[in-house]
Amino acid sequence: MHYLSLFFDYxxxxxxxxxxxxxxxxxEIVSDLLFQGLNLLFILVVFMHTDLLGDWTRDxxxxxxGYFMVPYGLFTAFFNMWNFTERYIIKGEMDRVLxxxxxxxxxxxxxxxxxxxxxxxxxGVVIMVYAxxxxxxxxxxxxxxxxxxxVLSSMMVYFGVYVSLIAIGFFTDSQTGILxxxxxxxxxxxxxxxxxxxxIRFSLTWVLPFAFVGVHPASYFLKKGEWQLYAFLTPLxxxxxxxxxxxxxxxxxxxxxxxxx
Amino acid sequence: xxxxxxxxEMVRMKFLMMLAYRVNYYSxxxxxxxxxxxxxxxxxxxxxxxxxxxxxTVAQMTTYIAVGWMARAFYFNNLxxxxxxxxxxxxxxxxxxxxxxxxxxxxxxxxxxGLFRILLFSTPGMVLVSLLLPVxxxxxxxxxxxxxxxxxxSFLINSQINILVGLFAFFVENxxxxxxxxxxxxxxxxxxxxxxxxxxxxxxSVLEWLPFQAITYLPASVFVGRVTGxxxxxxxLLQFVWFVVLLIPIWLVWQRARxxxxxxxx
Numbered sequence: 001m002h003y004l005s006l007f008f009d010y011x012x013x014x015x016x017x018x019x020x021x022x023x024x025x026x027x028e029i030v031s032d033l034l035f036q037g038l039n040l041l042f043i044l045v046v047f048m049h050t051d052l053l054g055d056w057t058r059d060x061x062x063x064x065x066g067y068f069m070v071p072y073g074l075f076t077a078f079f080n081m082w083n084f085t086e087r088y089i090i091k092g093e094m095d096r097v098l099x100x101x102x103x104x105x106x107x108x109x110x111x112x113x114x115x116x117x118x119x120x121x122x123x124g125v126v127i128m129v130y131a132x133x134x135x136x137x138x139x140x141x142x143x144x145x146x147x148x149x150x151v152l153s154s155m156m157v158y159f160g161v162y163v164s165l166i167a168i169g170f171f172t173d174s175q176t177g178i179l180x181x182x183x184x185x186x187x188x189x190x191x192x193x194x195x196x197x198x199x200i201r202f203s204l205t206w207v208l209p210f211a212f213v214g215v216h217p218a219s220y221f222l223k224k225g226e227w228q229l230y231a232f233l234t235p236l237x238x239x240x241x242x243x244x245x246x247x248x249x250x251x252x253x254x255x256x257x258x259x260x261x
Numbered sequence: 262x263x264x265x266x267x268x269x270e271m272v273r274m275k276f277l278m279m280l281a282y283r284v285n286y287y288s289x290x291x292x293x294x295x296x297x298x299x300x301x302x303x304x305x306x307x308x309x310x311x312x313x314x315x316x317x318t319v320a321q322m323t324t325y326i327a328v329g330w331m332a333r334a335f336y337f338n339n340l341x342x343x344x345x346x347x348x349x350x351x352x353x354x355x356x357x358x359x360x361x362x363x364x365x366x367x368x369x370x371x372x373x374x375g376l377f378r379i380l381l382f383s384t385p386g387m388v389l390v391s392l393l394l395p396v397x398x399x400x401x402x403x404x405x406x407x408x409x410x411x412x413x414x415s416f417l418i419n420s421q422i423n424i425l426v427g428l429f430a431f432f433v434e435n436x437x438x439x440x441x442x443x444x445x446x447x448x449x450x451x452x453x454x455x456x457x458x459x460x461x462x463x464x465x466s467v468l469e470w471l472p473f474q475a476i477t478y479l480p481a482s483v484f485v486g487r488v489t490g491x492x493x494x495x496x497x498l499l500q501f502v503w504f505v506v507l508l509i510p511i512w513l514v515w516q517r518a519r520x521x522x523x524x525x526x527x
Binding site: 021023024027028029030031032034035038041042045046048049050052053054177178181182184185188191195196197200 | 306437459
């Protein structure tokens with residue numbers, strides 16, 4: 001309960017900061033949506049010249065993309081620590097975080113919430129509904145529940161990958177540049193993995209499991225035979241990566257010594 | 262131009278600074294290679310059984326992706342973010358009273374970074390990629406010097422756009438959204454993600470009137486041999502024209518910006 005009330009307090013703080021820079025908030029939201037729109041444009045442009053990508057149709061690709069946007073939008077709303085090493089380790093802000101009464105990771109998440117990303121998730125839902133109607137998918141009564149479960153699992157995969165990566169900051173304070181690079185890689189999860197060769201397919205499934213934030217869970221709804229098995233693996237992967245990240249994080253925090261100055 | 266040695270020193274310092282953060286660069290090479298690989302597979306799947314699409318053969322497409330991304334490794338910089346940060350934390354004021362041109366110094370730092378990237382990143386990266394993927398390097402030696410010259414213009418034009426976007430921090434205080442928007446626009450409109458000829462006619466005719474194509478599409482088209490003969494000089498001229506044209510808005514914004522600088526906090 002205490003955590004929950006803190007959460008709402010931080011939302012209030014967020015609203016106040018955003019209302020100070022009102023025009024920037026809108027630019028942020030618009031640029032977010034534009035980014036998603038441009039990715040969609042790539043799919044549309046490519047399918048002007050071909051009917052099938054591998055054995056996936058245009059609407060299937062759009063559906064996968066719509067799904068991809070939902071966990072991503074939700075995740076970035078609660079996780080916005082891309083400059084963690086710089087801000088918390090090098091500048092030593094982590095000292096302050098550690099003195100707070102809640103768990104340090106929770107405190108960090110609270111300080112960096114960014115609900116404006118929720119617009120992205122919302123438009124993802126719209127895109128999924130659109131593509132789903134085009135495809136004539138039939139939804140069972142339990143499918144919305146499955147969707148919630150899969151989206152939560154995909155968020156945990158994101159959490160697992162990115163929390164592990166920012167925890168690198170505890171082990172080395174030099175800029176590794178790995179975060180923006182992995183961020184680039186995650187975009188490949190929104191394309192069917194069977195178009196890649198075996199090494200990449202393997203990495204996207206088991207090493208940096210970005211196939212589980214897009215194509216794998218989405219294929220559950222597309223009823224794509226063999227890929228459905230992977231859809232059911234999504235929750236397992238989510239939990240596994242989530243726990244792994246928490247462990248790495250806690251080991252990292254124990255190594256934290258504070259900045260020099 | 263009185264302080265050329267000072268500018269050269271900035272290039273050198275930035276180059277050395279980049280050397281100091283080498284880990285950044287190792288992971289960078291790896292991920293650019295993976296990026297190229299992923300787009301290679303994506304385009305393979307798009308081509309399917311087709312041998313040519315929109316005038317690009319499969320081999321040309323592969324080369325286009327490889328050279329496009331490696332060119333990006335060279336021309337990419339964060340001048341926009343650096344300028345915006347300096348405006349926001351007020352250190353731009355100190356820089357402006359120094360006896361050199363602020364924008365010129367930024368450009369030089371960008372160049373130092375670019376020099377580092379082309380020598381230690383793009384070149385080995387291109388060698389690596391041409392070993393791994395069926396990339397067709399130009400056989401005509403004359404293509405190479407022209408391509409290098411065009412790359413220099415890619416860098417200049419991209420940096421100009423970055424500076425312009427960075428300077429908007431003078432007017433809006435927080436232009437982070439604008440900067441990410443710009444990055445997406447450059448990647449898409451420059452033809453890095455999709456070559457311009459793949460766009461619907463109306464879109465590609467709009468893009469032909471924008472500076473972005475001069476960043477990736479034009480040099481890469483020369484490199485893969487889609488533009489040959491005297492047409493090469495035309496695209497080079499086009500790059501040059503954009504370079505000159507872009508100086509105007511930068512100059513105008515800079516004039517206005519200097520007058521309305523206010524430093525928050527500090």
